Amino acid sequence: MGQQAEAILHETEAHDAHHEMSFWDKYIFSVDHKIIGFQYMFTGLIMAAIGGYFAYAFRMQLAWPGEEVPFYGLVDAAKYNMLVTNHGTIMIFWVAMPVLIAAFGNWLIPLMIGCDDMVFPRLNRLSYQIFLVSALVLILSFFVTGGGFGGAWTSYPPLSAVAAYNLTNWGASLWLLAVFLEIVAFLLGGINFVTTTMNARAPGMGMMDIPIVVWMINIAVILFMASVGPLVAGAVMLFFDQRLGTSFFIPSGGGDPLLWEHLFWFFGHPEVYVVLLPTMGIVAEIITVFSRKKLFGYRTILYTAFGTGGLSFIVWAHHQFVAGIDPRMANVFVVTTILISIPIAEMLFSFIATLYGGSIEFSTPMLWALGFLVSFLIGGVTGIYLGASALDVYFHDSYFVIAHFHYTFFPITIIGMFAAITYWFPKMFGRMMDETLNKIHFWGTFIPFNGLFLPLFLVGMAGQHRRIADFTQYPDLASPDLQSIRIFATVSLVILLLFQFVFIYNFFNSMFKGKKAPLNPWKANTLEWTVSSPPPHGNFAELPTIYRGPYEYSVPGREEDYWPQHLAPNQ
Amino acid sequence: MSLQGPIATHRMRTGIPTGRLAVWWGLASEIFIFGGLIMCFLLFKFNNAPGFEDADMTSTAAGAFNTFVLLTSSLSIVLAHAAAEKGDIQASFRYIWFTIGGGLVFLLVKTYEYSSKIYGGITLTENVFWSFYFTATGLHALHVIGGMVIMGMISFDVRKNHNLQRVELIGLYWHFVDIVWIFLFPILYIANF
Numbered sequence: 204m205g206q207q208a209e210a211i212l213h214e215t216e217a218h219d220a221h222h223e224m225s226f227w228d229k230y231i232f233s234v235d236h237k238i239i240g241f242q243y244m245f246t247g248l249i250m251a252a253i254g255g256y257f258a259y260a261f262r263m264q265l266a267w268p269g270e271e272v273p274f275y276g277l278v279d280a281a282k283y284n285m286l287v288t289n290h291g292t293i294m295i296f297w298v299a300m301p302v303l304i305a306a307f308g309n310w311l312i313p314l315m316i317g318c319d320d321m322v323f324p325r326l327n328r329l330s331y332q333i334f335l336v337s338a339l340v341l342i343l344s345f346f347v348t349g350g351g352f353g354g355a356w357t358s359y360p361p362l363s364a365v366a367a368y369n370l371t372n373w374g375a376s377l378w379l380l381a382v383f384l385e386i387v388a389f390l391l392g393g394i395n396f397v398t399t400t401m402n403a404r405a406p407g408m409g410m411m412d413i414p415i416v417v418w419m420i421n422i423a424v425i426l427f428m429a430s431v432g433p434l435v436a437g438a439v440m441l442f443f444d445q446r447l448g449t450s451f452f453i454p455s456g457g458g459d460p461l462l463w464e465h466l467f468w469f470f471g472h473p474e475v476y477v478v479l480l481p482t483m484g485i486v487a488e489i490i491t492v493f494s495r496k497k498l499f500g501y502r503t504i505l506y507t508a509f510g511t512g513g514l515s516f517i518v519w520a521h522h523q524f525v526a527g528i529d530p531r532m533a534n535v536f537v538v539t540t541i542l543i544s545i546p547i548a549e550m551l552f553s554f555i556a557t558l559y560g561g562s563i564e565f566s567t568p569m570l571w572a573l574g575f576l577v578s579f580l581i582g583g584v585t586g587i588y589l590g591a592s593a594l595d596v597y598f599h600d601s602y603f604v605i606a607h608f609h610y611t612f613f614p615i616t617i618i619g620m621f622a623a624i625t626y627w628f629p630k631m632f633g634r635m636m637d638e639t640l641n642k643i644h645f646w647g648t649f650i651p652f653n654g655l656f657l658p659l660f661l662v663g664m665a666g667q668h669r670r671i672a673d674f675t676q677y678p679d680l681a682s683p684d685l686q687s688i689r690i691f692a693t694v695s696l697v698i699l700l701l702f703q704f705v706f707i708y709n710f711f712n713s714m715f716k717g718k719k720a721p722l723n724p725w726k727a728n729t730l731e732w733t734v735s736s737p738p739p740h741g742n743f744a745e746l747p748t749i750y751r752g753p754y755e756y757s758v759p760g761r762e763e764d765y766w767p768q769h770l771a772p773n774q
Numbered sequence: 775m776s777l778q779g780p781i782a783t784h785r786m787r788t789g790i791p792t793g794r795l796a797v798w799w800g801l802a803s804e805i806f807i808f809g810g811l812i813m814c815f816l817l818f819k820f821n822n823a824p825g826f827e828d829a830d831m832t833s834t835a836a837g838a839f840n841t842f843v844l845l846t847s848s849l850s851i852v853l854a855h856a857a858a859e860k861g862d863i864q865a866s867f868r869y870i871w872f873t874i875g876g877g878l879v880f881l882l883v884k885t886y887e888y889s890s891k892i893y894g895g896i897t898l899t900e901n902v903f904w905s906f907y908f909t910a911t912g913l914h915a916l917h918v919i920g921g922m923v924i925m926g927m928i929s930f931d932v933r934k935n936h937n938l939q940r941v942e943l944i945g946l947y948w949h950f951v952d953i954v955w956i957f958l959f960p961i962l963y964i965a966n967f
């Protein structure tokens with residue numbers, strides 16, 4: 204990637220002073236980490252709306268098969284496949300990653316480590332621009348002849364490789380190109396995040412004084428980099444299979460479709476932790492602040508994150524138990540999969556121990572954080588079932604799997620995102636959000652979320668397969684009981700989606716008309732709360748020096764129950 | 775703010791200049807990409823996929839010559855860096871262009887190899903071995919071209935005594951390109967091991 208090195212090299216060049224800036228320079232071509240964070244956030248939110256809309260369309264089809272879906276139209280089998288595929292792809296690559304890693308990474312890293320920007324501001328901007336192009340390419344792929352790609356977000360060949368099989372000649376290739384560009388954008392952005400955290404910390408901030416969320420984003424970025432490389436190579440090979448007639452993954456030409464599965468899941472499993480860890484970090488920040496207690500086991504949490512990261516590279520074949528791999532290999536992966544639940548459980552226990560005995564305040568961010576813990580627990584525990592190959596042979600590709608991973612992904616992505624937005628909103632926009640509306644939105648999301656996915660465990664156990672457009676075609680699955688469960692889940696989804704309008708209203712209304720926020724509304728210790736809200740270009744009026752770790756709450760003998768990182772010991 | 779860009783860029787908590795650190799991370803991600811590609815090749819090979827005996831048909835002599843050319847150019851970019859460190863910008867400029875020349879010779883040999891194969895009727899789609907051959911060497915050649923372009927741009931900066939530290943950075947990259955080739959050469963050219 205010559206361009207990559209080039210971009211890096213260019214960044215070391217000094218850049219010009221910022222005089223009065225036009226709208227374009229200030230918001231569109233900005234190199235300010237906060238604006239770039241917003242760009243990622245708003246792009247991610249728009250993509251989330253598209254991904255949610257797709258879920259609405261295909262869930263409506265499942266509840267009332269063959270009927271016209273209001274605001275969408277008829278969902279035939281091909282459309283169904285396209286909707287499911289792009290729903291999954293969008294939620295992972297264009298929502299979870301940009302919002303949790305890129306948006307909050309951009310916003311928080313420089314502020315929390317006490318410097319004025321990322322170390323390579325223009326590389327940062329380039330990363331967003333490539334990301335934006337990737338999103339546009341994906342959206343374009345929905346409209347080409349043949350329609351969007353429908354071969355699942357896992358894109359298994361030969362289905363994904365041969366146009367005569369998938370019937371989406373251009374849709375398949377544009378989908379692949381979009382994913383490729385998205386990966387490039389995050390590799391570039393990741394270099395910036397890691398070098399910034401390593402080199403640009405404020406004086407006095409040792410490794411163990413870095414807020415957990417910054418650590419987690421960095422670990423996630425490194426995991427991503429190490430796991431995605433082989434998939435990049437695989438994506439090039441798959442693209443050649445599609446467009447140039449090679450047969451890397453096509454068995455009739457001597458290729459090996461199973462190889463793609465290995466490449467995909469060698470990335471795909473670590474990717475789960477790539478999105479999980481940032482949310483764990485967000486939750487750690489919120490829980491300590493609203494328990495007014497020191498984070499329990501700062502180092503333990505870090506070591507469990509390293510442990511999880513390391514183990515995540517040797518569990519991938521649990522996605523392939525029924526793909527024809529050697530059963531002895533399957534045993535190995537069962538063991539590693541069960542092992543990986545230990546560090547993650549330990550991390551959750553650290554959070555629970557932090558809560559224990561704290562003076563808990565149930566603010567909206569705290570509700571989201573607690574909601575995350577509760578629901579992620581269900582996702583984690585059901586994962587252990589699926590990690591046992593004996594059970595997975597039955598559960599594989601069923602709605603039990605769908606329910607399991609949505610109990611991990613929904614809390615990570617959607618709940619984690621709302622936790623972060625409601626917590627940092629006062630800093631981002633200088634105004635407070637409306638608490639009442641926020642709480643209505645929380646309950647209006649959290650309850651229907653459970654109403655939506657708990658029933659899916661049941662239909663899964665009854666044998667309902669995923670990626671099927673119309674269950675009335677299958678006598679075993681067409682029974683009225685199962686259908687009424689499907690309708691229940693879909694109605695829950697519609698309620699969930701309707702409550703998002705409360706959030707949208709509250710978000711924009713508070714942004715312009717909300718109560719002015721004090722500098723540090725939550726009385727938190729970390730550095731971002733010392734700058735004015737919203738922070739100006741350059742962030743700090745005077746760059747801070749750090750005297751202690753980020754979690755000194757309720758320190759005995761101190762009058763106030765918090766002790767900001769930048770206050771000198773005698774202050 | 776100042777004319778120097780953000781203060782963040784000039785901090786150095788690790789003691790390693792930010793530019794060098796970033797190049798290392800960039801190369802690390804490249805290592806995983808090429809590592810994955812080479813791993814795929816080996817998996818095919820050890821599973822006795824058809825066509826891999828065709829490694830006999832690649833020109834070991836051309837490959838060996840190109841290995842020699844790349845290694846020499848790696849030496850010259852080291853010399854360019856040493857010269858830049860000493861502030862001898864004329865010598866640095868010359869060594870950079872010597873390195874670019876090496877890249878050019880490499881590409882000419884590659885072009886000769888490609889065209890003789892293609893005129894001989896062997897293309898990307900012949901079998902999985904040749905697909906790998908063209909994909910891997912093609913991606914590598916793109917890296918060579920990218921490196922040469924950047925080197926050219928840096929050389930003119932160097933002559934103006936600007937950004938001398940970049941000679942080291944492009945050197946790191948060039949060594950990486952070299953090392954990738956050291957892996958590709960035996961698996962694609964030294965035939966059946």
Ligand code: HEM
Nearest residue numbers: 255258287288291294295355356612613616669670671696
């Ligand atoms: C908004 C609420 C959501 C609903 C109602 C929903 C529903 C579903 C359903 C029913 C499926 C399976 C469809 C089928 O196999 O026929 C599915 C697939 C999937 N969903 Fe969601 N989901 C939601 C949110 C999310 C989120 C937040 C993520 C991840 C961050 C996500 C990631 C995925 C993935 C990766 C797939 C697999 C796609 C495939 O089979 O290729 N979903 N979703």
Ligand SMILES: [Cu+2]
Nearest residue numbers: 472519521522
């Ligand atoms: Cu997994």
